[in-house]
Amino acid sequence: MIEIDPERLIGNLRKLSEFGRCGTGVHRTAFSDEDLAARNWLSDKLAAAGLGVEMDGFGNVIGRGASRSGPHVLVGSHTDTVPRGGWLDGALGVIYGLELAQAIADVGEPDLARVDVISFQDEEGTYFSCLGSRSFVGELSEADLDAARNAAGERLRDVLARRSMNAGQRLRLDPGQYSAYLEAHIEQGPLLEAEGVPIGIVTGIVGIRRFRVTVSGQADHAGTTPMRMRRDAGRALLTLANRLNACFETDANPNTVWNFGSISFKPGAPNVVPAEAELMVEFRDVDASVLDRFEARLHEVCTPRQGQMPVEVGVTTLANEPPTLMDESIAKAAEHAARSLAAASRRMPSGAGHDAMVIGRHVPTGMIFVPSIGGRSHDISESTHEADIVRGCRVLAATLSQLLN
Amino acid sequence: MIEIDPERLIGNLRKLSEFGRCGTGVHRTAFSDEDLAARNWLSDKLAAAGLGVEMDGFGNVIGRGASRSGPHVLVGSHTDTVPRGGWLDGALGVIYGLELAQAIADVGEPDLARVDVISFQDEEGTYFSCLGSRSFVGELSEADLDAARNAAGERLRDVLARRSMNAGQRLRLDPGQYSAYLEAHIEQGPLLEAEGVPIGIVTGIVGIRRFRVTVSGQADHAGTTPMRMRRDAGRALLTLANRLNACFETDANPNTVWNFGSISFKPGAPNVVPAEAELMVEFRDVDASVLDRFEARLHEVCTPRQGQMPVEVGVTTLANEPPTLMDESIAKAAEHAARSLAAASRRMPSGAGHDAMVIGRHVPTGMIFVPSIGGRSHDISESTHEADIVRGCRVLAATLSQLLN
Numbered sequence: 001m002i003e004i005d006p007e008r009l010i011g012n013l014r015k016l017s018e019f020g021r022c023g024t025g026v027h028r029t030a031f032s033d034e035d036l037a038a039r040n041w042l043s044d045k046l047a048a049a050g051l052g053v054e055m056d057g058f059g060n061v062i063g064r065g066a067s068r069s070g071p072h073v074l075v076g077s078h079t080d081t082v083p084r085g086g087w088l089d090g091a092l093g094v095i096y097g098l099e100l101a102q103a104i105a106d107v108g109e110p111d112l113a114r115v116d117v118i119s120f121q122d123e124e125g126t127y128f129s130c131l132g133s134r135s136f137v138g139e140l141s142e143a144d145l146d147a148a149r150n151a152a153g154e155r156l157r158d159v160l161a162r163r164s165m166n167a168g169q170r171l172r173l174d175p176g177q178y179s180a181y182l183e184a185h186i187e188q189g190p191l192l193e194a195e196g197v198p199i200g201i202v203t204g205i206v207g208i209r210r211f212r213v214t215v216s217g218q219a220d221h222a223g224t225t226p227m228r229m230r231r232d233a234g235r236a237l238l239t240l241a242n243r244l245n246a247c248f249e250t251d252a253n254p255n256t257v258w259n260f261g262s263i264s265f266k267p268g269a270p271n272v273v274p275a276e277a278e279l280m281v282e283f284r285d286v287d288a289s290v291l292d293r294f295e296a297r298l299h300e301v302c303t304p305r306q307g308q309m310p311v312e313v314g315v316t317t318l319a320n321e322p323p324t325l326m327d328e329s330i331a332k333a334a335e336h337a338a339r340s341l342a343a344a345s346r347r348m349p350s351g352a353g354h355d356a357m358v359i360g361r362h363v364p365t366g367m368i369f370v371p372s373i374g375g376r377s378h379d380i381s382e383s384t385h386e387a388d389i390v391r392g393c394r395v396l397a398a399t400l401s402q403l404l405n
Numbered sequence: 406m407i408e409i410d411p412e413r414l415i416g417n418l419r420k421l422s423e424f425g426r427c428g429t430g431v432h433r434t435a436f437s438d439e440d441l442a443a444r445n446w447l448s449d450k451l452a453a454a455g456l457g458v459e460m461d462g463f464g465n466v467i468g469r470g471a472s473r474s475g476p477h478v479l480v481g482s483h484t485d486t487v488p489r490g491g492w493l494d495g496a497l498g499v500i501y502g503l504e505l506a507q508a509i510a511d512v513g514e515p516d517l518a519r520v521d522v523i524s525f526q527d528e529e530g531t532y533f534s535c536l537g538s539r540s541f542v543g544e545l546s547e548a549d550l551d552a553a554r555n556a557a558g559e560r561l562r563d564v565l566a567r568r569s570m571n572a573g574q575r576l577r578l579d580p581g582q583y584s585a586y587l588e589a590h591i592e593q594g595p596l597l598e599a600e601g602v603p604i605g606i607v608t609g610i611v612g613i614r615r616f617r618v619t620v621s622g623q624a625d626h627a628g629t630t631p632m633r634m635r636r637d638a639g640r641a642l643l644t645l646a647n648r649l650n651a652c653f654e655t656d657a658n659p660n661t662v663w664n665f666g667s668i669s670f671k672p673g674a675p676n677v678v679p680a681e682a683e684l685m686v687e688f689r690d691v692d693a694s695v696l697d698r699f700e701a702r703l704h705e706v707c708t709p710r711q712g713q714m715p716v717e718v719g720v721t722t723l724a725n726e727p728p729t730l731m732d733e734s735i736a737k738a739a740e741h742a743a744r745s746l747a748a749a750s751r752r753m754p755s756g757a758g759h760d761a762m763v764i765g766r767h768v769p770t771g772m773i774f775v776p777s778i779g780g781r782s783h784d785i786s787e788s789t790h791e792a793d794i795v796r797g798c799r800v801l802a803a804t805l806s807q808l809l810n
Contacts, residue, residue, distance in 0.1 A: 189629030206628060210675055222664035223611060223689050223756030224594030225780060227657070234665050235650060242647045245640060252632070259627035260639050261675040263668050270615055270666040270685040270723070280675040284628050318675070351628030375630060 002103045002112070002397040006390040009099045012045065013389070016079065016095060017087035025380025026087050029150075030080040030122035030131070031059065031159050038079050042094065042119055049101040051117065057160070057169035058121040060132040063101060065113035071179040073403050074363065075100055075396070076118035078355060080126065086186075086382020088389075092370070093184045094119045096393045100400055114404055116178070120355045127156040133355035137173050137362045173362060180330055180403050181365040183356040184396050186384055190375030191348060198391050199338045199345035200369030201331050204286035205357040206257075206349050207323035209295055211281045213240065213302055217311040219267060219275035231310045234265040234274030240301055240313065241279055247297040248283065255349050256290055258283035286323045286349040324357045330366030330403070337398030343391055368395060407508045407517070407802040411795040414504045417450065418794070421484065421500060422492035430785025431492050434555075435485040435527035435536070436464065436564050443484050447499065447524055454506040456522065462565070462574035463526040465537040468506060470518035476584040478808050479768065480505055480801070481523035483760060485531065491591075491787020493794075497775070498589045499524045501798050505805060519809055521583070525760045532561040538760035542578050542767045578767060585735055585808050586770040588761040589801050591789055595780030596753060603796050604743045604750035605774030606736050609691035610762040611662075611754050612728035614700055616686045618645065618707055622716040624672060624680035636715045639670045639679030645706055645718065646684055652702040653688065660754050661695055663688035691728045691754040729762045735771030735808070742803030748796055773800060 019038035020028030028034045039061050046063030047053045053063045061079075065072055077093025097117035104112045120132030128148035134140040145167060148156035160167050187193075192200050217233035241260060248258050259282050265274035283294045302313045331347070338345040348369070350356075356367045370392035373383045424443035425433030433439045444466050451468030452458045458468045466484075470477055482498025502522035509517045525537030533553035539545040550572060553561035565572050592598075597605050622638035646665060653663050664687050670679035688699045707718045736752070743750040753774065755761075761772045775797035778788045 187629065188626055189631070190625075190634050191631055194634065208628070220595075220780065221593055221757060221782070222666060222687065223613070223662060223758075224592065224782075225662070225756070226594070226596055226660070227662055229595050229599065229780075232664075234668070238643060238646050238650065238665065241643050245643065255631070257628060257630070257632055259637075259676065259678055260643065261627060261670065261677055261679060262673045263639070263670050265666065265668050268667045270664065270687050272666055273664055274666060282627065282675050351630070352626060353628075375625065375634075377626065377629075 002100060002107065002401055004099050004103050004393050004397050008102065009095065009390065009393055010386055012095045012098060013087070013091060016041070016091050020081070022084055023380045025085055025382060026081050027084050028079070028081045029083055030124065030126040031163065035059070035080050039119060042079060042098070045098055046101065046117055049098065050105045050113070051101055054171065056171040057166040058132055058135055059165065060121050060136060060171045061119045062171055063117045065101065065115045067110060067113040069111060070114065071177060072114045072116045073400060074116045074118055074178045074181045075400070076120065077183050077185060078121070078123035078132065079119045080122055080124055082124045082378050084380055086377050086379060088186045088382060088384055089188065089377050090123055092186055092389065096184045096396050099393055100397055103397065112404060115400065123355050126150050127159070129353065130355055130358050133358040135170050137358055139358065178363045180327070181356065181359045181363045182396060182400065183354060183365070183367045184392055185354060185367060185369055186377060186382070187369040187372045188352050188377035189372065192369060192371035193373065193375065195346065197344045197346045198371060198388050199343050199395050200348045201334050201345050202326050202350045202367035202369060203331065203347050204323050204325040204349055205354060205360070206284035206286050206351050207288055207291050208282060208284050208319055208321040209291050210319035211298060212316045212318055213237070213279045213281055214314045214316070215240070215277040215311050217275055220273040222271045222273050225273060230273050232273050233277040233311050236309050236311045237277035237279055243301045244281065244298060247301060248294060251293050251297060253285060253287065253290055256283065256285045257351055258294070284351055286325065288323055321353070324360040326360060326366055327364035330364060333402040334366055334368050334395065334399045337395045337402065340398055341391070341394055343395060366399065368392060407505060407512065407806055409504050409508050409798050409802050413507065414500065414795065414798055415791055417500045417503060418492070418496060421446070421496050425486070427489055428785045430490055430787060431486050432489050433484070433486045434488055435529065435531040436568065440464065440485050444524060447484060447503070450503055451506065451522055454503065455510045455518070456506055459576065461576040462571040463537055463540055464570065465526050465541060465576050466524045467576055468522040470506070470520045472515055472518040474516060475519065476582060477519045477521045478805060479521045479523055479583045479586045480805070481525065482588050482590060483526070483528035483537065484524045485527055485529055487529045487783050489785055491782050491784060493591045493787060493789055494593065494782050495528055497591055497794065501589045501801050504798055505802055508802065517809060520805065528760050531555050532564070534758065535760055535763050538763040540575050542763055544763065583768045585732070586761065586764045586768045587801060587805065588759060588770070588772045589797055590759060590772060590774055591782060591787070592774040592777045593757055593782035594777065597774060597776035598778065598780065600751065602749045602751045603776060603793050604748050604800050605753045606739050606750050607731050607755045607772035607774060608736065608752050609728050609730040609754055610759060610765070611689035611691050611756050612693055612696050613687060613689050613724055613726040614696050614722070615724035616703060617721045617723055618642070618684045618686055619719045620645070620682040620716050622680055625678040627676045627678050630678060635678050637678050638682040638716050641714050641716045642682035642684055648706045649686065649703060652706060653699060656698050656702060658690060658692065658695055661688065661690045662756055663699070689756055691730065693728055729765040731765060731771055732769035735769060738807040739771055739773050739800065739804045742800045742807065745803055746796070746799055748800060771804065773797060
């Protein structure tokens with residue numbers, strides 16, 4: 001039985017949140033001074049818990065348990081944040097890992113020292129989304145590195161040079177090294193709080209498909225051009241968007257989500273019939289067959305029959321991320337762990353990307369969620385009640401116990 | 406019988422188009438060097454046709470027929486253009502007036518000299534829409550003048566000072582001075598060309614109502630927020646826009662037009678549920694009761710029943726221009742004139758604003774349209790076949806003859 005220390009856990013989370021503090025949140029973007037200082041602090045804490053610590057040329061930090069008997073379990077997440085982000089996104093999963101290592105050290109049983117703790121670099125994509133975990137599993141190419149730059153256009157290569165960081169020196173996953181990767185995270189959505197369920201057992205990380213729909217018509221004077229003689233890109237797009245939404249409502253599974261996040265008409269004057277119209281469409285599901293169905297509907301709706309609409313419609317794929325399923329036996333272990341602690345749990349997909357999405361392609365992976373207050377995240381208002389934070393760590397500890405046995 | 410000279414007519418139109426020539430079009434915005442030079446040229450031509458010419462402090466040019474027996478007929482339009490505009494928008498109606506004055510001088514019958522010709526200043530609203538005609542009828546306030554500025558922010562007051570033009574010196578309409586105002590114009594739409602009808606008899610100038618519809622919801626992560634828990638301003642607006650369009654299609658008269666010219670979602674990222682959404686809606690008709698019906702529908706659709714949509718919807722009025730009906734007896738005279746010349750004609754509204762909209766509130770007014778090639782205008786591609794230009798002038802001459810008798 002691994003017994004966590006709630007006070008130490010919360011204390012370490014609070015301590016970490018001091019690096020880049022920003023009101024009630026944290027501004028600790030990847031490769032910033034605050035990010036690297038936090039990674040050094042973490043390294044010291046892991047070493048003090050008896051782990052063998054290494055930081056690689058990207059700032060990925062790993063602490064390795066001392067035991068050499070059999071495969072280890074890797075526990076972690078990331079310590080970088082979005083600009084003006086929250087104190088728990090990423091941090092929670094890493095500090096849970098630290099707490100588990102400290103709790104194991106407290107027990108003093110050498111066979112339990114089969115837990116490694118990791119903080120991946122730049123999960124949030126300040127330069128390149130999931131940079132650290134992609135590098136760890138060998139999915140980061142030199143071309144990716146060449147292309148990586150921040151919103152201000154600064155190249156990651158230049159940042160590494162300025163920081164004297166050596167991108168050639170990398171932590172790498174060895175096949176068979178780990179029996180499992182465990183990542184705990186805040187939900188970043190409103191579901192657990194709304195349902196009063198403290199633990200989410202993640203079934204998978206959704207695949208994302210993102211498209212740009214463009215409609216081309218003709219700009220005309222909106223006073224002098226009779227309705228029947230218009231080639232109105234705007235009204236055509238409004239019709240298509242509503243048809244799409246109706247199809248999606250029919251075809252969706254309970255967990256499917258979709259979004260029309262951006263729309264524009266050009267030239268965009270109130271008295272000019274729109275010549276061009278553009279809509280961003282994305283949808284997410286853990287089930288690739290749902291994504292296929294939605295995509296087929298999109299192409300169907302956006303291919304109006306000859307003569308049905310006096311405009312041209314185009315669809316461009318902007319992103320196509322496949323879903324990553326979580327490991328079923330780990331999910332069962334987490335469910336069992338929650339039950340043993342009298343904590344209600346529910347299965348749910350993760351609608352956002354995580355390092356677990358990358359690691360899960362190579363190592364059996366499990367994720368648990370704790371509730372986000374008001375569903376908020378990626379903002380300084382992000383938080384989770386302390387009782388939920390502690391409960392989540394206990395469930396992770398109980399899950400780990402099963403995996404180590 | 407007033408006999409026009411087709412060669413002189415086309416020659417004067419071509420000559421005027423040299424002031425500010427811009428490819429196949431004209432760039433002669435109000436108060437530019439080219440605009441003022443064209444107004445001086447016009448003054449000379451009107452004087453040479455025996456008219457008493459005056460230019461006021463805005464550059465409004467009037468030429469008055471010599472006869473003092475009874476009310477005159479005022480004929481004209483404007484000689485300023487939009488930036489990079491066409492050679493006929495405005496110019497046509499003014500040069501028709503010049504041609505009629507010249508043709509009357511050719512006849513040499515003193516009693517016919519009851520035609521005044523006018524070119525109003527800044528119909529296109531470089532500084533203030535219909536500046537000249539509004540000033541002429543006394544609808545331009547000092548506050549309007551204070552507010553008048555161009556797209557670059559230059560104040561009209563400053564331009565007048567720089568040009569040593571005296572805004573206090575104004576041409577003003579005297580009550581009873583005119584029995585009619587006649588304005589010929591290019592259609593600026595595709596209808597006459599498409600139907601093969603060379604003459605449009607304008608029934609009225611449409612009223613315009615313009616609104617901003619705003620929807621407020623909540624920004625959420627488009628991956629982690631279940632569909633049923635969203636307050637999605639974007640999808641709500643798409644639904645409202647389509648309902649509106651369906652209502653408008655049902656409620657419209659054959660000539661009613663409406664436009665959704667501009668739309669936006671905020672924050673506008675593909676992976677964020679829109680918190681704010683905005684749509685520009687305008688509709689036009691010569692019949693105020695249609696405008697009332699449309700506006701009632703707008704408010705109806707944008708007041709969703711309690712609990713029907715988890716968003717707030719607001720409607721702001723941006724413009725409310727009443728329709729101006731043209732004089733029925735003048736329209737009948739123009740119809741008769743067209744028939745007498747074996748030219749087909751059709752009644753139609755003007756979907757765009759004209760000086761006739763302003764003058765028509767004070768003097769019985771008639772407008773005729775000639776076809777626009779491809780419906781184009783406000784662009785250097787604007788044109789009309791010479792045969793149509795000549796025919797239009799002949800119809801205007803025959804109309805005038807009836808009004809003078």
